[in-house]
Structure formats: C-alpha cells, structure tokens
Amino acid sequence: MLEVRDLHVQFHGVDHEAVRGISFTVENGEILGLVGESGSGKTVTAMVISALLGADRAAIRGRIVLDGVDLLSAAGSTIHQVQGKDICVVFQEPMSAMDPVMRIGPQVEECLRLHTKLNKAERRARALQALRDAELQDAEAIYEKYPHELSGGMLQRVMIAAAIISRPKLLLADEPTTALDVTVQAQILALLKRLNEERGMSILFISHNLNVVRKLCRRVAVMEKGRIVETADTEAVFYHPQADYTKRLIAAIPTRRKLHDG
C-alpha cells in the first residue's frame, strides 16, 4: 500500500544525508515498526512521507508510492488532498502539537472540514464518535475544552481521534507514547492495536524502544544512521538479530531485572 523506494534526504546546508537510501513497504492493514536510536532518521522519514518536509528545506530523492501515486512527484494540490485524508500523523508531544487557543472539537474535526462537505452538525457528530472511538469518556464535555484543560494521555487520545476521523489509509505514529507515563503508554498502544484490527488501518509505528514495537508490530525495520539495517519479523529480530546494531539495540533495552539491579 505504501512503498518507499531508495529514499534520500539531505538538509540544505548540511554535508551529509539524514536518510541514505532506505526502502520499505507497509502492507494493507499492517503495523510496521520503525526503530532506531535517537538521530537515526525516523522522524525525518515520517516527515517526508507526510509531506511535512519539502524541497524548501531539504533535497529529497526516491519514490514514495501510496496506492499507485508517487507522492514525491505529485503536485502540491494532490499533496494537500492526501494530507489529513489518506495519511494522518500522531506526534510525540500531544500538548505542543495542539493549537492552544482552539477548542478540542474544531481541532478534531479539522480533517473533515478540509476534505469533506459535511456541515457543522455532521462534523460534530463524527468528532464525538471519533473521541469515543479513541476511548474518551464524556466526549461532549471534552469537545468544548481547551488543550491545557486535559492531561497528556487524554490529549494523545484526542490527537488519535483527530487522526482517525477521516478514516485514513495510513497512520504515521511518531513515538506517540514516549511523552506519556507507563500505564497510559500501554493503553494508547492497545488503542492503536484495536483501531488497526477493527478498521484495517495501516500504521507506521515509530519508536526507539524495541520492546514497545514488539507489543504492537509483526514486522519491524531497524534504522541506523539513515540506513535500514534489517527488516524482519519482530520476534525473529528480537531473538535472532542479524545486524550488530540490532543486537546492541536489544542489549540497550532496560529489562526489569536490569532495572532492579540498579
């Protein structure tokens, strides 16, 4: 469904590439994990796929094909049609990712306002449904609130509601749980898994934590310094890592025992 071929990204004024020719695919209804340590190029990859990083800031080569359409060579108007309709993004920091002076409701509805002809009442009904789908109680009250009145976990659910409201083909989740505490983290992961199973929505799930990826993804791509060093079944990667880098990544996972030992 999404096919990334030989993608290169080099920021203007930087003498090396942030992404050095990566290729991977996300199948229909699949959650693909993308792991790698800080600075390996995961966010840059997601930004290019969602067209948030463009030619004005970096030189970009390769192909990004969504259902037969190459997004890198598509016109600007086509891109705006894909953003928020076929591809939606959930970011790491829900608080800063939301407009602080706009109520939750209009923010959740925004994709519908931009991509459908639904009227206000219809949009509101869909927004309330999306908030409930994201497992938020009391959707009516939340609809009227401002971001600073909600907790981080609730805000991330709101962001997920805003991202799934237009039923996108692909959800890009860039470390969506890193900013949250552990119990909330598990709930958000379960929510993403449920949405994927119930709706067949494909997800590219980005994380620096192989353990988190393991709970969610059947397949994982391991990224190191702008390259993908290994793409395989998550369990296989976990128990039989091929690349040295992956081995180090696994060794770096804080297990309970290690934590207890100090």
Add this chain to the structure above:
Amino acid sequence: MRYAAKKLAMMLLTMVIVSFLAFLAFQIIPGDPTARLLGADATTESVAALRAELGLDRPFFARYGAWMQGALRGDFGRSYSYAMPVSELLAGKIGITALLTAVSFLLIVLVSLPTGVLLCARERPGLDRAANAVNQIIMAVPPFFTGILMTLVFGLMLRWFVPGSFVSPSEDFWRSTAYLFFPALAIALPRIAMTVKMLRASVRGELDKDYVRTAYSRGNSRWQALYRHVLRNAVVPTVAFLAMAAADLVAGSVVIEQVFSVPGLGRLLLTSIANRDYPVVQAIVVILALWVVLVNGGADLLNQRLDPRLRLS
C-alpha cells in the same frame, strides 16, 4: 470574579495616585496663576484677594480633598483663564481628540494586521528586507514632520483639504472625520510600522511551533494554517502592544493638533499649562490617565477572550 475585583481596585488606585501626583506637580513647579491673570503690576492685596477667591491660600491636602470630592461628581472646578466650568470647557474638546484617536487607531489596526500577516504568507527574503527597510524609515520619522509634509503636499499642493478649516464633529461629523484623516495618519504611521514589525516577529515565532506542523499534516495550506491557527496565537502579544499604542496616541495628538490646527484636548492642554490654568490641566491629566487605564483593562479582557490560558479562575 476576584480577579476582576482586584483589577478594578488596581485601576482605581492608579487613578488616585496619578491625580495626586499631578496635583503635587503643580504645587512644586514655579509660576503662579494669579500673576498670569492679573498681570505684572498687580498689587499685593489684589493678588491675595484672588488667591483667596481661587482657594489657593488653603493648605495642600485640603485643596486636594476638595478637588477629589468635586471630581467624583464630575465637577472639576472652574477654569482660571476661561470664564466657565472645566467640565463644560472639556466637553467640546474631548470629542475632537477622541475622534482623532479613534481614526488613528482604526488606521493602525486596519493597516498593520493584514500587512503583518501578508508579509508572512510566503517565504520571500527579498520582500522581507524591503519591508524591514521601509519599516525602519517610517519608525524614524516623527509625526510632526510627517504632518507638516502632509499639510504641504495634500493640503497646499494637491488641495485635498484646506489646512485650518476644521469643523467640529458635532456640526458635521463626516467632514470633521475627513479633515482628521491626515493628522490621524501622521500619528498612526510610526505605530503602524512598529505593530507590523512586532506582529511579524510574533507570527514568525508561531510558525515554528508544533501545532502549525499538525495543521499542515491535516492538509491546511500555509495560508489556511496562518489564518485559522497562527493569527489568533500571534495576536495575543500584539494586543498588549496595541493598547500601549492607543494610550500614547493621545500624547501624539497633542503635537499633531498644533500642526493641523485642530482645537482638541492637546491644544487646550498646552495653552492651559502656559496659563497655569491648573484646574483644566488637572482634569485633562486625569482624563488621560483614565483612558490609559481603561485601554489596558480592555486589552486584558480581549486577550482573555483570545487565549483561554489567560482566563484565571
């Protein structure tokens, strides 16, 4: 509610302090109103008699107390040099200066908000530099000079208006407003430049924030992201700035009323200071202070409407 009460108390306190300081200032600065009224060759007796009549022989605090009591009822005493109550004297002038300030403020808002945002609508370094240069120049030219230039060009050469032909707004509101356009523009120009600069910096800062990236990710164009999300966020710091501008527009009008021969509060203030007409000066100072206090209070309220995080419980 408690916040509002506190705010109101602060406003009142400000007013009291300002009026007291103004009163004190006229106590201290040299020059006696009786000398102006009676001339240089007045006898000591006639001076003493006039001082008693005006109440100038009473102790400072007694006079301030009496003035305060009157002011609370809207009675600012009688003018020394014009034979009429101060309130009557001011009534005709306030409208003129208020109109001048209003036209000027409207110009600032109507020109600088769209300009500031439009300049950010696209990344254009060349346009940016040009706008910056123009801004710097406009900011540097003082309104009295712009005023003289406008009188020369639009008044004497192009004859778009006749300098000195001001009619009071109570006689012909629209003619009055039309005459005030150029003086209003003269005071507004440097403040427009400052507001544009301020707003542009503010919009720039907002454009880098994460919520703008979110807006793009949903399919907003740059323009849509600007007016749906960025503008409201960027305007909040600008509102406080505009309030300051509105407050000091009145100070600007003092000068510009001279240049364009507009018989407003500013001209009255200058002549009254020269005449040591304390009741008039005192009243004008209090009115200006009230204006500043009200404008700032209004800006606070507006910002709380714009930014929910400022709404304190």
